[in-house]
Amino acid sequence: MNSNLAFFLTCALLISLSEARLAVDFCVADPNLPTGPEGRACKNPSNVTVYDFIYTGFRTPGQTSIIFNNNIDVAFVDTFPGLNGLGLSMVRLDFGVNGVIPMHSHPRASEVLILAKGSIIAGFIDTNDVAYYKKLQVGDVIILPQGLLHFQVNVGKSPALAFVSFNNANPGIQFTSTSLFAGNLPAKLVEKTTLIDHDQVIKLRKVFGKYSVL
Known part of the structure; x- marks a missing residue:
């Protein structure tokens, strides 16, 4: 097409x-x-x-x-x-x-x-x-x-x-990944509300803090 x-x-x-x-x-x-x-x-x-x-x-x-x-x-x-x-x-x-x-x-x-x-x-x-x-x-x-x-x-x-x-x-537009890992929500609250362990949260914050989805 x-x-x-x-x-x-x-x-x-x-x-x-x-x-x-x-x-x-x-x-x-x-x-x-x-x-x-x-x-x-x-x-x-x-x-x-x-x-x-x-x-x-x-x-x-x-x-x-x-x-x-x-x-x-x-x-x-x-x-x-x-x-x-x-x-x-x-x-x-x-x-x-x-x-x-x-x-x-x-x-x-x-x-x-x-x-x-x-x-x-x-x-x-x-x-x-x-x-x-x-x-x-x-x-x-x-x-x-x-x-x-x-x-x-x-x-x-x-x-x-x-x-x-x-x-x-x-x-x-609200992307789940950037809302959780690229904003100002403290890592401890991300861990509590998602059950994702601390090391993984820190890893994802580094990833999405560097890249923009949009």
Whole structure:
């Protein structure tokens, strides 16, 4: 499947999930004005151009050189101002061989993923600790519900590519590994709350303190 086609198919899939309602045609974000709970303030329409509605960051593959052998390119409202108020955002996921998008959640959005190239396993875990996962073929789509832990793993012998769409212009991302081992939570509390032994906690803190997942 052509990667550009996959991109637009994913956009179309999420439109039906969006709950955004605008009283104007659009509200391109103005980064120079304050941000509120409803999103960013609108740019003066007289200063809006077509380039506010075009994002070119997905044109080329990202370098899969971090610890999980992936690259995550995001088109959220901060990088794509035209999304403001529309309840939509996008991500390009590049997987190297054995690449992984580790366990994470999006507190403010549900997710639709379409596989454009390669072979991955994608899935999520519900609040009853039941895992729903499947090996996807090119063109397959999977829905990942809001707030639930989920993941993607490249299980093919070549790089993989997927596009993701969210029903929120700023869905938020929380990676379990970095939340536990790259933040300011004391090692003793990590040990208590995970039952991971002290030496392993220290080892993981060194790993995730050095690398950024996103």
